[in-house]
Amino acid sequence: MLLSLSLFPPQASTNAAEVDALYLFLVALCSLTAFGVIAAMTFFAIRYRRRPGNEVGADIHGSTVLEIIWTAIPFVILMFVFAWGASLYFKLSRPPEDAMEVFVVGRQWMWKIQHMEGRREINTLHVPLGKPVKLTMTSEDVIHAFYVPAFRVKADVVPGRYTTLWFQPTQTGEFHLFCAEYCGTEHSRMGGSIIVMQPAEYEAWLAAAPGGGGLPSGGSASLTPVQLGKKLFTEKACATCHLPAPGGVGPVLVGIYGQQVELASGATVKVDEAYIRESILTPLAKVVKGFPPAMPTFGGQLTEEQVMSLIAYVKSLSDGAGSGAAVPAAPAASTPATLAPAN
Amino acid sequence: MQTSERKKPNYLNAEHTVASWLLTVDHKRIAILYLVSITLMFFIGGLMAGAIRTELLTPAGDLMSSDTYDKAFTLHGIVMVFFFLIPSIPATLGNFLVPLMIGAKDLAFPRLNLLSWYVYIVGATIGIVATVTGGLDTGWTLYTPYSTAYATTNVVLPAIGIFITGFSSILTGLNFIVTIHKMRAPGLTWFRLPLFIWAHYATSIVMVLATPVIAITVLMVVLDRGFGLGIFDPKAGGDPVLFQHLFWFYSHPAVYIMILPAMGVISEVIPCFSKKRIFGYNFIAASSLSIAVIGFFVWGHHLFTTPQSMYAAMAFSIISFAVAVPSAVKTFNWAATMYKGSITFEAPMIYAFGFMGLFLVGGLTGLFLGALGLDLHVHDTYFVVAHFHYIMVGGAIMAYMAGLHFWWPKITGKMYPEGPAKAAALIIFVGFNLTFFPQFLAGYAGMPRRYHYYPPEFQIFNVLSTAGASILGFGYLLPLCYLLWSLRHGREAGPNPWGATGLEWMIDSPPPPHNFDTTPVVNWEPYDYPAAHRDAAKDAVPEAASV
């Protein structure tokens, strides 16, 4: 029992059980193969050892039939293993639509975590039991990797772009969070924990100290990402060009999230986090059709958290029909409730 | 032809001056130069491994600082991969044996061969001196942007060391390809070549095609770091993941540079000690080539957790499974070679058995890593560390030892002592498994690699592993001692102590400076064991050279 405990991390997500099943299948398959080959060799070594009467090996060149058999059978089995592994991967590549979103920023050597409801934490991630959680991650410096053995998931966290990771916890408790990509001196201590709570406890935890317990950053600590993004949208003068209705210098941002945009180059692109990020940091990379390349470059002027907040805000403009009207001027109306994913 | 006077000069005693060694163009002497240099490298790398394993005895980092630890595993990896394993079998046994096995007097370009050793020495010296004095802490994989923009250690010099050493691989590969094409003895058609030659031919192709890529990639790192080109720097519009593609485009084929020659050795040893033809010659030869070719298209399996497209990942996964098939085919053929053989158990055979066991485990665990959904869990954990050590240390070094023992009588003219050699093979096998098997378990349990500090629940695996490493280290010291001992005290070997086929066994041990007094004419098949053995049984020193 003790032994079996230590051979597997806790099985704490929907994915974990499926990965373990494939693992155990491969353990069985490979043990069988290894055992077969070793048994054959041992048998030959004993049976055909040199001794009087067996001074010379038989004159055998080979057997095409055997070669075909032991090429074809492994090939078929391996294709089966491929398909199994690929189907798991396929699921992990597609976060469910209703996943709860969390922003993660890695840096040497800490994980900064931002909940949509405003709460921030460092090196710890609280999540509710039973709900799919999607992390949108980036790094401020080198490549890191976000790894939770208990969920059997891992994804690189790369500077300059977003990667995502999702999981659905099935067990409450505290689980290891590791950095799995070597990132310098404190790499082995760039970790912390994932704390899975009952949904009610989680709600209480969120409410307990909104924005507290995290990075105090310019008095904005108590704002949710959407609120912070909204504030930045005015402060950074985005609002001067991006009006709520056509007529501004730049395109209207209301309702664009998830849509296809036509570019000046003729290509089309789907508006997702990565595209909005690119539009802000390197606007000239993809210019929207019918608009001048007039948007200033914000690369180097915004922190990763600020970019994420702006994205959260731009996304919130596509949340249901009403909110669009409120773009530049409305008071802090985008509350967590507006943003919170449909349950 | 070798019978008459016993005192004919051989390549070892023909000349004695230091210059005669350092300026030699004899492929056999160059092989010895390489042998000495890579042995030194192996023990430098081994020292670092010892430091790492000792540190990992306890979860806390109490023996050295994290920076020192990072430098230790970086130096270990760079020395073992670039300065030991890549040159190991090709530059020593390959250099020595390729001309002998094909009936040639030397390689096609003897001076180039000497140059390749000097290039290697210059590269390795720069690499080692830089890593020891300044230290490098990027890991052998040099991932960007850590290596280009963030590491405060000395990245440029070791990178230049790797860059330079690469050229020695390219030169060796080129030399082998031309030699094998152009210098085969009359009658030695492609399908009469020993499989050792096929393996080296395949390896050489990979060396020539892949090594320039790592050279350019390392150069890009140097330029990025030295002159801020920003190729891999997202702030300048570069792409840090591009580096990983370039790096693995070389380094995956490079793992075949390390394992293909090992497979060649095993293909010689098993038939000899089974006194039987190799089973499925054509299939083993073809599998070497297909591994070399397909091996160029699987690099993306090292990048399953990076943001590469899902479909790219699936393509890389399926091709990785496809490349596993030829390795499996080889394994089955080696096992089948023993069927109805007349098997003896001298040390080379024991090492070859060790290879079979460890290579099996290493190759089979590759399947776990190639399975996409599973790799997301075990990538960058100790599972990967265990996998590649099983193949590269368990497989490649076991085969190297098998080959070294097998051809030691040819190289030195002396027999190694059989008892200690068998004991060492067993000790290495046991020590190896104790060192690396627990790492599979630690990896699946979730222990990431390159961790100086680790959570206490992983300690049990690490204690076992460190215990194994001390046995393993002791095991590796044994051959050093008894092989050196045998130089003076070993029994005279004679031309063909194993009753082996192959042209190299038809000349004196050690071979004369120019290998063959008269060019042999080959009119027999490779691994002509039953026939050869029938002759050998009549005559202690086979007269096969009379052809």
Ligand code: HEM
């Ligand atoms: C036959 C000779 C083989 C050799 C010499 C070899 C060598 C290696 C090496 C050196 C690494 C790790 C490098 C690093 O990260 O530092 C590695 C990783 C890997 N190997 Fe192999 N391997 C072999 C066979 C296989 C097979 C048959 C497969 C799959 C079908 C495979 C799949 C993998 C994968 C997917 C990884 C990346 C794992 C990860 O980082 O997550 N290998 N191998």
Ligand SMILES: [Cu+2]
């Ligand atoms: Cu890290």
Ligand SMILES: [Cu+2]
């Ligand atoms: Cu690979």
